[in-house]
Amino acid sequence: xxxxxxxxxxxxxxxxxxxxxxxxxxxxxxxxxxxxxxxxxxxxxxxxxxxxxxxxxxxxxxxxxxxxxxxxxxxxxxxxxxxxxxxxxxxxxxxxxxxxxxxxxxxxxxxxxxxxxxxxxxxxxxxxxxxxxxxxxxxxxxxxxxxxxxxxxxxxxxxxxxxxxxxxxxxxxxxxxxxxxxxxxxxxxxxxxxxxxxxxxxxxxxxxxxxxxxxxxxxxxxxxxxxxxxxxxxxxxxxxxxxxxxxxxxxxxxxxxxxxxxxxxxxxxxxxxxxxxxxxxxxxxxxxxxxxxxxxxxxxxxxxxxxxxxxxxxxxxxxxxxxxxxxxxxxxxxxxxxxxxxxxxxxxxxxxxxxxxxxxxxx
Numbered sequence: 001x002x003x004x005x006x007x008x009x010x011x012x013x014x015x016x017x018x019x020x021x022x023x024x025x026x027x028x029x030x031x032x033x034x035x036x037x038x039x040x041x042x043x044x045x046x047x048x049x050x051x052x053x054x055x056x057x058x059x060x061x062x063x064x065x066x067x068x069x070x071x072x073x074x075x076x077x078x079x080x081x082x083x084x085x086x087x088x089x090x091x092x093x094x095x096x097x098x099x100x101x102x103x104x105x106x107x108x109x110x111x112x113x114x115x116x117x118x119x120x121x122x123x124x125x126x127x128x129x130x131x132x133x134x135x136x137x138x139x140x141x142x143x144x145x146x147x148x149x150x151x152x153x154x155x156x157x158x159x160x161x162x163x164x165x166x167x168x169x170x171x172x173x174x175x176x177x178x179x180x181x182x183x184x185x186x187x188x189x190x191x192x193x194x195x196x197x198x199x200x201x202x203x204x205x206x207x208x209x210x211x212x213x214x215x216x217x218x219x220x221x222x223x224x225x226x227x228x229x230x231x232x233x234x235x236x237x238x239x240x241x242x243x244x245x246x247x248x249x250x251x252x253x254x255x256x257x258x259x260x261x262x263x264x265x266x267x268x269x270x271x272x273x274x275x276x277x278x279x280x281x282x283x284x285x286x287x288x289x290x291x292x293x294x295x296x297x298x299x300x301x302x303x304x305x306x307x308x309x310x311x312x313x314x315x316x317x318x319x320x321x322x323x324x325x326x327x328x329x330x331x332x333x334x335x336x337x338x339x340x341x342x343x344x345x346x347x348x349x350x351x352x353x354x355x356x357x358x359x360x361x362x363x
Contacts, residue, residue: 002032002033002080002081002354002358003032003033003035003077003078003079003080003081004027004032004033004034004035004079004080004081004083004354005035005036005037005073005074005077005079005081005082005083006020006023006024006034006035006036006037006083006085007036007037007038007057007059007070007082007083007084007085007089007092007093008020008036008037008038008059008084008085008086008089009038009039009059009060009086009088009089010038010039010040010041010060011036011038011039011040011041011042011043011044011047011054012041012042012043012189012246014189015111015154015269015271015272016085016086016109016111017041017043018043018271019085019109019111019131019154019155019271020036020038020043020085021043021046021047022155022156022157022343022346023083023346023347023350024036024047024052025047025050025052025157026155026343026344026347027347027351028050028051028052030347030351033077034052034053035052035053035054035055035073035077035079036052036053036054036055037054037055037056037057037069037070037073038054038055038056038057038059039056039057039058039059039060039061040054040056042246042248043248046248055069055073056069057069057070057092059088059089059092060088063088063091063092063095066092066096067092067095067096067099067100070082070092070093070096071096071100071102074096074102074104079104080104080105080358081104081105081106081107081354081357081358082097082104082105082106082107083106083107083108083109083350083354084106084107084108084109084125085108085109085111086111086112087112087114087115087118087122089108090106090108090118090121090122090125091118091121091122093106093108093125094106094121094122094124094125095121098124103361105126105357105358105360105361106124106125106126107125107126107127107128107129107350107353107354107357108122108125108127108128108129109128109129109131109152110128110129110130110131110135110139110268111131111268111269112268113135113138113139113142113266113268114128114135114138114139114142114144115142116142116143119142119143119144122144123144123145123148125148126148126357126360127148127150127353127356127357128144128145128148128149128150129149129150129151129152129350129353130149130150130151130152131151131152131153131154131268131269131290132151132153132268132269132289132290132293133151133290133293134268134289134290134293135151135268135269135289135290136149136150136151138268150349150353152346152349152350152353153269153293153340153341153345153346154269154271154274154341154346155341155342155343155344155345155346155347156271156274156275156278156337156341156342156343157343158278158337158338158342158343160251161251161254161275161276161278161279161337162278162279163255163279163280163330163334164255165251165252165254165255165279166252166253166255166256167255168255168256171253171255171256172256175217175242175244175256176239176242177215177217177242177256178213178215181213181214181215182213182214182215182258182319182320183214183215183216183217183256183257183258183259184201184214184215184216184217184257184258184259184260184261184284184316185216185217185218185219185253185254185256185257185259185260185261185276185281186198186201186216186217186218186219186220186260186261186262187219187220187250187254187260187262187272187275187276188219188220188262188264188272189220189221189222190218190220190221190222190223190224190225190228191222191223191224192223192224192227193224193227193228193231194265195224195264195265196262196263196264196265197261197262197263197264197265197286198218198224198228199231200263200307200309200312201216201261201263202216202231202232202235202237202241203309204309204312204313204316205235205237205240205241206235206237207309208309208313210313210317210320211313211316211317214240214316214320215240215241215242216237216240216241216242216261217242217244217253217256217257218241218242218243218244219244219245219246219247219250219253220245220246221245221246225243228243229243250272250275251275251279254275254276254279254281255279257276257281258281258282258319258320258326259281259282259283259284259301259316259319259326260272260273260276260277260281260282260283260284260301261283261284261285261316262283262284262285262286263284263285263286263304263312264285264286264288264291265286265288265307266288266289267285267288267289267290267291268289268290269289269290269291269293269294270283270285270289270290270291270294270295273285273291273294273295273301274294274337274341276333277294277295277300277301277330277333277334277336277337278333278334278337278338278341279334280327280330280331280333280334281330281333282300282301282302282319282326282329282330282333283295283300283301283302283333284301284302284304284312284315284316284319285301285303285304286303286304286305286306286307286312287303287304287305287306288306291303294341296332296336299329299332299336300329300332300333300336301329301333302315302318302319
């Protein structure tokens with residue numbers, strides 16, 4: 001059975017990290033020998049408990065040390081293929097292969113927009129996976145080789161992310177959210193208040209009369225967490241904004257909400273939206289990047305004009321005022337995820353890529 005090494009800078013909560021965890025678990029369930037190399041994190045600890053071996057690799061701190069350690073891992077564990085995730089991981093993988101003349105194929109998943117400055121290095125990988133059509137087109141514009149790029153949408157574990165995992169009433173009682181209150185949820189790393197749209201949501205709750213009884217659940221931490229707490233206090237929203245912090249099991253909290261929101265300034269895909277949709281939550285987000293490939297406007301949620309709080313509050317209010325529509329869109333959302341984003345679809349395509357590249361190498 002093939003030995004696959006997944007490479008990523010860290011294994012905390014985030015889109016790329018969730019992707020790596022899902023790929024690792026799926027490959028292991030299919031009998032692959034799966035290894036992960038990263039600087040560590042909560043997800044790495046979780047996966048190790050499940051029998052997925054993790055190697056420490058300080059990708060962002062030292063490319064030299066990372067290259068040396070990566071060479072040893074590849075040789076000691078007879079790795080058949082490296083699947084790199086993120087720009088830094090891709091660079092380390094290619095430079096290590098070149099420096100030590102390793103005969104090993106590299107697949108690279110572009111979770112963000114690929115900058116032209118790394119095209120000479122990343123173009124050396126055997127295959128580039130783009131997580132959206134938007135991402136593919138952006139990469140080609142920047143000079144990445146079109147023949148090496150294939151779109152494989154991010155996958156969602158539809159068994160883990162399924163509706164009514166938890167008792168909504170008990171969850172709301174636990175976090176002091178009124179049972180009847182219309183409630184939004186945002187799940188993301190909090191780099192700052194603008195990046196993923198936290199500031200927009202606070203402004204909506206503070207400045208619009210229709211939102212005076214709405215609640216917001218925030219999952220995630222980051223450098224901007226203390227600023228978020230200060231802003232909540234400044235806006236007098238302590239009773240309506242509920243900070244749950246960092247969670248590795250976000251699926252156990254999404255049932256608390258009516259809708260999933262993500263007014264980001266940019267997203268290549270928007271995995272958390274798809275996860276929320278799998279749990280029958282309509283999704284609302286700014287129409288940026290690959291978001292329109294995830295949300296079918298007016299069917300599974302709403303696309304919002306970029307940076308437009310008026311449009312944001314209007315779209316949210318449509319669902320706040322119409323529970324039947326909210327429920328209908330949620331059902332449509334689950335169906336879309338099952339059809340387009342189920343992890344089985346993603347893994348099947350990734351394995352096809354692995355097999356094609358490994359077969360080409362051996363022939």
